[in-house]
Amino acid sequence: PGDSSPFCSPKRKRVMKIVMSSKRNWIIALLIVSNFIMAFRLKSDSNEKNPIDENQKVGIDTTTMLLKDTTVLIEKEIALETTNSIVENKESAIKICKYDAFIQKHAKSIDWDWRLIASIIYKESKFDAKARSGGGMVGLMQLVPSTGYKFGLPHGSEYNPEENIKAGISYIKALDKLWSKVPKEERTKFIIASYNSGEGHVKDAARLAAKYGKDPLKWEGNVEMYLALKNQAQYYKDPIVKCGYFNGPRTVNYVKAILAKFEEYKSL
Numbered sequence: 154p155g156d157s158s159p160f161c162s163p164k165r166k167r168v169m170k171i172v173m174s175s176k177r178n179w180i181i182a183l184l185i186v187s188n189f190i191m192a193f194r195l196k197s198d199s200n201e202k203n204p205i206d207e208n209q210k211v212g213i214d215t216t217t218m219l220l221k222d223t224t225v226l227i228e229k230e231i232a233l234e235t236t237n238s239i240v241e242n243k244e245s246a247i248k249i250c251k252y253d254a255f256i257q258k259h260a261k262s263i264d265w266d267w268r269l270i271a272s273i274i275y276k277e278s279k280f281d282a283k284a285r286s287g288g289g290m291v292g293l294m295q296l297v298p299s300t301g302y303k304f305g306l307p308h309g310s311e312y313n314p315e316e317n318i319k320a321g322i323s324y325i326k327a328l329d330k331l332w333s334k335v336p337k338e339e340r341t342k343f344i345i346a347s348y349n350s351g352e353g354h355v356k357d358a359a360r361l362a363a364k365y366g367k368d369p370l371k372w373e374g375n376v377e378m379y380l381a382l383k384n385q386a387q388y389y390k391d392p393i394v395k396c397g398y399f400n401g402p403r404t405v406n407y408v409k410a411i412l413a414k415f416e417e418y419k420s421l
Contacts, residue, residue: 247421250280252293255315259322263329269341270322272414273348276407282314294321328352335370342372345411346380350404353396354383360393372408381405 306320358380
């Protein structure tokens with residue numbers, strides 16, 4: 154339509170402006186009234202003698218107070234959300250290797266600090282997913298394939314990073330159950346030692362510790378000591394020893410190295 158259309162006439166435009174202005178004024182008026190009503194109700198709940206007079210004096214101040222309180226509340230919520238975000242992202246902010254996400258994901262199944270699993274992987278393979286030892290152990294967690302298959306490693310996936318980590322953690326879970334009688338604060342060391350040497354040699358060391366008056370449920374200075382002595386005939390030929398000779402000092406040092414690496418990762 155052209156300018157001659159009655160819908161665009163100057164007179165109609167003026168009418169529309171008046172209507173819109175009127176609507177806007179009504180909205181503003183309603184907002185002001187609602188603020189004063191809110192202030193009046195809040196003030197009425199107090200023990201002041203002249204609530205109406207007082208609200209007439211302080212209505213705007215009371216409304217301002219409400220707005221300030223709301224602002225403070227919003228600022229507190231924002232601060233809390235920011236703090237929570239920092240806590241939630243703290244773990245993901247730590248970078249140890251490119252397989253961190255897999256380690257974090259599967260470490261939850263045994264309720265272990267994922268950085269301890271990462272310490273084991275570092276010691277086993279230096280985070281090389283294609284690593285293979287002379288003894289036939291493969292992948293990130295250096296599993297003997299038969300052990301890996303027993304704990305869920307699919308055939309043909311020996312070098313798959315996530316599958317290898319998952320199977321290795323399943324093996325750790327089984328060792329945790331095996332040593333369930335050992336107090337939790339000590340158990341981790343028994344598990345790590347068993348992961349390296351096999352549980353048979355650690356059981357031998359625990360029996361030797363008990364025989365010689367040491368605590369078979371404690372590691373340092375007890376089971377650790379007799380595992381280190383399993384390379385001496387006096388101990389590995391003892392009738393209570395089931396698995397014979399073993400290079401015990403190697404596993405003792407393995408446990409120490411992993412715990413030291415764990416402390417290093419915790420400081421990141």
